[in-house]
Amino acid sequence: MDTLDQNSKAWDKKVEEGVGYTLPVSKEEIEKSKAGDWSIKMTPNKAVPREWFPESLEGVSILCLASGGGQQAPVLAATGAEVTVVDLSAKQLEQDQAVAERDGLHIKTVKGSMTDLHFFRDEEFDVVVHPVSNLFVEDVSSVWQEASRVLKDEGTLIAGFTNPILFIFDDEEDMKGNLVVKNAIPSSSLDHLTEEEVKGYIEANHTIEFGHTLEDQIQGQIDAGFVIAGLYEDDFGGRRPLDEYIKCFVTTKAIKKKMD
Template identity: 65%
Template sequence: MDISKHNSMAWDKKVEEGAAYTKAVSKEIIEKSRAGEWEITVTTGKPVPREWFPATLKGLKILCLASGGGQQGPVLAAAGADVTVTDISRKQLEQDEIVAERDGLTLKTVHGDMMDLNDFEDGYFDMIIHPVSNVFVKDVLPVWKEASRVMKNKGVLISGFTNPLLFIFDDAEERKGNLEVKHSVPSSTLDYLAKEDIEGYLSQKQTIEYAHTLEDQIQGQVDAGFVISGFYEDDFGGRRVLDNYIKTFIATKAVKVV
C-alpha cells in the first residue's frame, strides 16, 4: 500500500478532528514572536534552547520539514526568517496558510513527502526544523539524506523523534498503567494488530507509525553528513505512566559538515 498517501489522509482527518498537533498558534504568540519573544518545540512540550539558533533569524532560509499545523513555521516567520513549510497533509499546510493570512506573515507551503525533497535545490536552506514526524515513514534514512542535500554547508538541522522504547510496550495496557513488553523494534503499527483488525484500522484512516532504531535516528544523521552538537529529552508531561520511568522523546541539533 502507499503509506505516504494513507498517512496524508489520516493527518487530514486529524485536522478535521482538531488533534493537538494540528492546532495553529494564536495571534498573541505571533505578536510576541515579532517582538523577539519566541520559542518553538520539536518534541512534545520542552522548547528548543534559544542558543541552538543564531542571534537573529532575519533573512535565514528555514525549511520546516514535515512540520505543517501552523505552529513552528509561523513563529519563525514572525521572528524574521524566510520560511518554507512542507508536509504530506494539505490540511496541515492550510493551518500555516491561515495563520499567515490572519497575521500578515510571509511563508511558503509545499505539499510533499519528507523522504523526497525534489521540489528543493541542493544547498539552499540555512536551517531545517523537523519535529517528531519521521515516525510516519517506513525508512528514516532517506529523510536525513534529503535534509543534508538541500542544506548549506554548516547549516543546522534541529530534529525531534521518538525513543523506540515507547513502542516495545503494549499501548492499550500502558494507558491503563500497566507496562507490558510486547513488541520489537523496528516495527510498525500494523505489526501490532491482528490480521483481521488491519482492514478496519486502515478504513478508519488511523495513522500508520513506525518504530525506528536509535541507530537509524542518530547514526543515520551522522552518515548523511551531520555532526550532533546538541541533545535533550522530553516526555508526555506526566500524562503517561512511562513518564515516571523514562523520557520517550529526543531532540538533536546537528551541523552539516560535508
C-alpha cells in the same frame, strides 16, 4: 499499501478532529514573536534552546520539515526568517496558511513527503527544523539524506524523534496505564494485526507508525554528513505511564559538515 497516502488522509482527519498537534499558535504568540520573544518545540513540552539558532533570524532560510499545523513555521516567520513548510497533509498546511493570512506573515507551503524533497535544489536552506514526525515513514535514513542535501554546508538540522522504548509497549494497554511489552524494534503499528484487522485499521483512517532504532535516528544523521552538536530529552508531561520512568523524546542539533 501506500503508507504515505494513508498517513496523509489520517492527518487530514486529525485536523478535522482538532487534535493537539494540529492547533495553530495564537495571534498573541505571533505578536510576541515579532517583538523578539519567541520559542518553538520539537517535542511535546520542552522548547528548543535559543542558542541553537542564529542570533538573528532575519533573512535566514528555514525549512520546516513535516511540520504543518501552524505552530513552528508562523513563529519563525514572525522573527523575519524566510520560511517554507513541507507536510504530507493538505489540511495541516492550511493551518499554516490561515495563520499567515491572519497575522500578515509570508510562509511558503509545499505538499510532499519528508523522504523526497526533489522540489528543492541542493543547499537551499540555512536551517531545517523537523519536529517529531519521522515515525510516520518506514525509511528514516532517506529523511536524513534529504535534509542534508537541501542544507547549506555548516547548516543546522534541529530534529525531534521518539526514543524506541516507547514502541516496545502495547499502545492500548499503555493508554489504560499498563506497561505491557509487546513489540520488537524496529516495529510497525500493523505488526501483530490480522489481515481483517489491518483492513479495519486502514478504513478507520489511523496513522501507520514505525518504531526506529536509536542507531537509525542518531547514527543515521551522522551517516548523512552531520555532526551531532547538541541533545536533550523530553516527555509527555505526565500524561503517559512511562513519564515516571524515562523520557521518551529526543531532540538533536546537528551541523552539516563542510564539503572538502
